[in-house]
Amino acid sequence: MIELLKNSNYKRILPLVLLLAYPLVGGSLHLCMMILSCLFCWFFHPSAALVASISTCLGLVMFQHVSIWEAQTILCSHPVLLLVVGCLMAEVITKNKIHLVVSSFLLKTFRPSTELRLVLIMLGISGLISMWVSNTSVVAMLIPVVLHLSKSNDIGCEYLLLSIAYGATIGGMLTPIGTPANLVAIDYASRYFHIEIDFITWVLWALPFVVLLASMLALYFYRVMDDQPLSTTYTQQKVTYVQKRVMQLFGGCIFLWATQTFPNGGWSAWLGYHIKEEYIGMVAILLCALLQDQSHRAVVLSDIKRLPFTSIWMVITGIFMASGIENYGLVKQLIDFCLSDQWLYNYQTLILFGMLMSSVTELCNNTAITALGLPLSDIMMKLSHLEVLPCIFLITFSANSAFSLPTATPPNALILGTGRLQAKKLLWVGAQVSFYSLLILTILFSCI
Numbered sequence: 001m002i003e004l005l006k007n008s009n010y011k012r013i014l015p016l017v018l019l020l021a022y023p024l025v026g027g028s029l030h031l032c033m034m035i036l037s038c039l040f041c042w043f044f045h046p047s048a049a050l051v052a053s054i055s056t057c058l059g060l061v062m063f064q065h066v067s068i069w070e071a072q073t074i075l076c077s078h079p080v081l082l083l084v085v086g087c088l089m090a091e092v093i094t095k096n097k098i099h100l101v102v103s104s105f106l107l108k109t110f111r112p113s114t115e116l117r118l119v120l121i122m123l124g125i126s127g128l129i130s131m132w133v134s135n136t137s138v139v140a141m142l143i144p145v146v147l148h149l150s151k152s153n154d155i156g157c158e159y160l161l162l163s164i165a166y167g168a169t170i171g172g173m174l175t176p177i178g179t180p181a182n183l184v185a186i187d188y189a190s191r192y193f194h195i196e197i198d199f200i201t202w203v204l205w206a207l208p209f210v211v212l213l214a215s216m217l218a219l220y221f222y223r224v225m226d227d228q229p230l231s232t233t234y235t236q237q238k239v240t241y242v243q244k245r246v247m248q249l250f251g252g253c254i255f256l257w258a259t260q261t262f263p264n265g266g267w268s269a270w271l272g273y274h275i276k277e278e279y280i281g282m283v284a285i286l287l288c289a290l291l292q293d294q295s296h297r298a299v300v301l302s303d304i305k306r307l308p309f310t311s312i313w314m315v316i317t318g319i320f321m322a323s324g325i326e327n328y329g330l331v332k333q334l335i336d337f338c339l340s341d342q343w344l345y346n347y348q349t350l351i352l353f354g355m356l357m358s359s360v361t362e363l364c365n366n367t368a369i370t371a372l373g374l375p376l377s378d379i380m381m382k383l384s385h386l387e388v389l390p391c392i393f394l395i396t397f398s399a400n401s402a403f404s405l406p407t408a409t410p411p412n413a414l415i416l417g418t419g420r421l422q423a424k425k426l427l428w429v430g431a432q433v434s435f436y437s438l439l440i441l442t443i444l445f446s447c448i
Contacts, residue, residue, distance in 0.1 A: 066320055082277055082281070089250060093246075096243055125142070155228075157420050350446060356373075361400075401437035404434060
């Protein structure tokens with residue numbers, strides 16, 4: 001059956017099936033068919049992922065699952081623009097061979113003696129940076145580094161890619177500014193429950209979960225990887241004028257991202273104005289375009305052609321899917337179907353809502369599902385003896401703990417879009433990490 005579906009003729013029949021099915025099955029069911037069809041193409045026909053993504057977005061608009069106005073808003077939204085800027089920065093890093101300098105510095109500083117240690121180092125670096133910077137930008141900039149580390153050390157890059165993607169996702173949960181979903185939860189707690197969650201409060205709630213999940217992931221890598229020694233020499237890369245200036249500009253950009261709202265409101269509070277991260281990143285890129293060393297320019301307009309458009313459109317498609325799901329109220333329908341009026345024990349409520357949030361987020365953007373899922377905290381409190389904060393944190397962390405599909409978070413889409421990671425590997429490892437996440441959340445919040 002799988003071989004039949006993998007046949008290329010299936011790709012020609014699929015659009016016709018979706019077109020004919022629309023008047024027969026109704027809106028919400030047709031939306032689900034389109035989502036599943038797109039996921040199928042991503043996994044079984046990765047070479048056609050870009051075409052499948054664009055076609056799905058156009059189809060969602062054509063069949064009125066998503067309005068034209070919503071589509072325009074999504075394409076100009078903060079997550080999409082930040083993703084494009086992050087990918088542009090990654091392209092600048094690759095073009096100017098800064099990833100070679102960074103790789104050389106990491107190897108010389110940490111001197112990993114085995115492949116496992118190298119993976120754990122990248123896991124830690126990705127997690128630490130994503131506490132202060134968007135996980136999308138972190139992964140986009142680290143992908144060239146890990147690909148070079150893989151090539152120079154003659155090792156596979158699958159676990160290196162997984163380490164930076166999962167490290168960025170886990171590290172982003174630790175601080176309020178680590179991911180937009182955290183800010184959505186803080187705003188919801190303040191607006192509807194009049195509970196102000198400051199920076200320290202958030203970190204104290206998130207720290208046990210993040211430490212335990214990162215430890216479980218490290219143990220997983222230890223269990224599945226061969227701890228083979230690395231045969232590499234630590235050579236010092238000569239830093240050119242252009243490389244030095246680009247690193248200074250990007251370092252300043254990261255510093256501005258990290259300090260915009262922290263500490264004490266950050267520099268945006270002093271200015272009385274918040275500047276979006278993509279604008280700061282774009283200014284850094286434009287300044288890089290002024291740099292030139294002999295005949296080499298740091299950035300030219302034609303560099304745009306080398307962007308990872310497959311990864312970018314995977315993320316955009318996930319946001320389109322989330323918008324369609326929100327329009328039909330599928331999350332609420334799913335909750336109503338699973339729930340009854342009977343009282344549940346705390347751990348049962350945590351498992352139920354954690355599984356629902358994590359599962360739905362696999363198909364959609366984590367920020368959108370956090371916003372849709374937070375109103376369910378009222379239902380959680382009615383079904384159990386849980387307080388407000390455990391409900392809010394469980395929904396937020398569960399929505400962020402989607403590691404299996406590229407639609408869940410931009411880091412997943414970025415590493416899959418490299419073509420160096422098999423989709424089934426992402427699905428299998430991600431499913432296990434998601435299980436660990438739900439287990440840790442259930443145990444921690446049941447003890448509160």
